[in-house]
Structures are given as structure tokens and as C-alpha cells.
Amino acid sequence: SQQGEEDPQALSIQEGENATMNCSYKTSINNLQWYRQNSGRGLVHLILIRSNEREKHSGRLRVTLDTSKKSSSLLITASRAADTASYFCATESNTGKLIFGQGTTLQVKP
Amino acid sequence: DAGVIQSPRHEVTEMGQEVTLRCKPISGHDYLFWYRQTMMRGLELLIYFNNNVPIDDSGMPEDRFSAKMPNASFSTLKIQPSEPRDSAVYFCASSYGLAGGETQYFGPGTRLLVL
Numbered sequence: 269s270q271q272g273e274e275d276p277q278a279l280s281i282q283e284g285e286n287a288t289m290n291c292s293y294k295t296s297i298n299n300l301q302w303y304r305q306n307s308g309r310g311l312v313h314l315i316l317i318r319s320n321e322r323e324k325h326s327g328r329l330r331v332t333l334d335t336s337k338k339s340s341s342l343l344i345t346a347s348r349a350a351d352t353a354s355y356f357c358a359t360e361s362n363t364g365k366l367i368f369g370q371g372t373t374l375q376v377k378p
Numbered sequence: 379d380a381g382v383i384q385s386p387r388h389e390v391t392e393m394g395q396e397v398t399l400r401c402k403p404i405s406g407h408d409y410l411f412w413y414r415q416t417m418m419r420g421l422e423l424l425i426y427f428n429n430n431v432p433i434d435d436s437g438m439p440e441d442r443f444s445a446k447m448p449n450a451s452f453s454t455l456k457i458q459p460s461e462p463r464d465s466a467v468y469f470c471a472s473s474y475g476l477a478g479g480e481t482q483y484f485g486p487g488t489r490l491l492v493l
Contacts, residue, residue, distance in 0.1 A: 299479040310382070310469055310484030311421075318479060356421065364477030365434065368421040 274357060274369040282377050287344040289372040291357030292337075298360045300333060302342050305354045305371070314342075314355075349378040382485035384470050390491045396458040399488045402451055403472030411482060412445055412455050413469040421469075427453065428476070460492045 275290045291300070299318045303311040317324045317333045317340065324331045330343040344351055354373045358366040383402040391397055403410045411426040425435040430447045438445070442461070447453040457464055467489050471482040 298477065301479065301481070308487075310471075310486050311482075312484070313481040316479045316481070360477065360479065363434070365423060365426070366482060367423075370420045 274355075274372045276372060277370070278373045278375075280375040280377065281347055283347060283349055285347055285376075287347050287351070287374055287376070289342045289355050289374070291340045291342070291369055293340075293357075293359045294338065295361075296335070298362070300331075300340050300360070301358045301366065302329075302331060302340075303356045303358060303368070305356065307353070311356060344374075347374075347376045349376050352376045382470055382472055382483055384468075384485035384488050386488060387486060388489045388491075390493065391460055392493050393461055394459045395492075396456065397460045397464075397490060397492075399455040399468050399470075399490070401453045401455070401470030401485060403453070403470070404483055405451065407472035407474050407483070408450075409473045409476050409480075409482075410447060410453050411471040411473075412453070413471065413484075414466045415469060415487070416466045424455070457490075460490075462492045465490055465492050 273292050281287055301316045302314045304314050305311045315326045315329055315331050317331045328345045333340045352375050354371045356371045357369045385400045408429050412424040413421050414424055415421045422437055424437045425445045426433055427447045443457055445455045467487045469484050469487045471484045473480045473482045
């Protein structure tokens, strides 16, 4: 089964609002990555957070990691229509393989 | 760099036919991954190579699937014979290194439809 479970499956917000997506996983991890996928395209890496980090920022992105709860969240602040995409968390197994969640589909309405 | 290149971008074939998907990784990357994405199962890792050698093919669904990497700049994923349930988007990705948070760079994918 997939390591990462994402919540919600779909999210629709207005431009300017914040979007929060959550990811839960089952086993201990080395790090967790977030990827974005625009419709009809491949995945693009957004941000990495290591298991010894609790929070990380990159532009309008903020990622948190709670290893005690085995969960992570991705916050996109001041969303734009161009942020419309699917967002996936990926956990790195002890063999180095990435295991992707099912993804959250975000729609930002202009 | 042009990024990871995949061909064809779209493939429509009939059940029973052989399908070959192609991938050119980013130059200098030593890992290459093949993924399959469907609505039902999400993104699944099929196989990955390190320095052209297959390391883990545990995700390959059946013997009908095979993958090769004859050199550092080319890989193929072959399905023979194809079945309708193989319809999916197949992604190739490459990275420099594996563990330790290495970023994987994905190609645009091949959308396969088996009729």
C-alpha cells in the first residue's frame, strides 16, 4: 500500500486564500518531499524536509513535519490561479526509494 | 539541459501489440526510474536502475513488462503483449544519487491507451 496518505483529496479555494494539504505516513522516514504535477505534465520537486527538521520555508511554501504523528503539511500562502495542480508527498524509504501519496488536487479560482 | 525526454508522448495500440516506451535521462544522472500513474493506484515505481544496472524491479507487474538500459543516456520499457489494463501514464525520472533526499526529475510522461 502507499506510504503516504493525503488529505484532502481535492481542495478548491479562491485566489489569495491559503491552501493547506496534509500527508500521513506509516513507517519511519529519512526525509519527506513534496512534488507538484500540472495537468498532463510530469512531477516537479517543490521542497524537501528532513526527519530532524520541523519546519521549512521556500517562497510562498511552508512545510511542517511531525515525526511523532507521522504527518506533514504543505501550506501555500496567497494562492494564485497558477498554483492549480496536484500536489504529492513522497517519503523516502530506508532503501532510498520514494513512495508517493495519492495526491491532493488543488483548484485556485481567479 | 533539456530535462528528461520521453517518447512517444501518446501511444494508442490494440490489445496484444508490443509497446516500447523510451527515455533519455538528464546527462550525468546515475539513477533512472520508471513509474506508472493511474487514477486507481496512483504513482507506482516499476523499476529503477543505477549506472545502467537494474537494482529493484519488484514493482514490475508481470512478465509482460521488461525494461532495459543499454547505456547511460537511454532506457526502454517494453510491454509485450499489451492489455487494456496497462493503460496509464508512464513516467521516467532520473536523479543524481538516491538516498539522502535527492530530487527526482520527471519526464513529461507517455500516455498509453490499449484498446
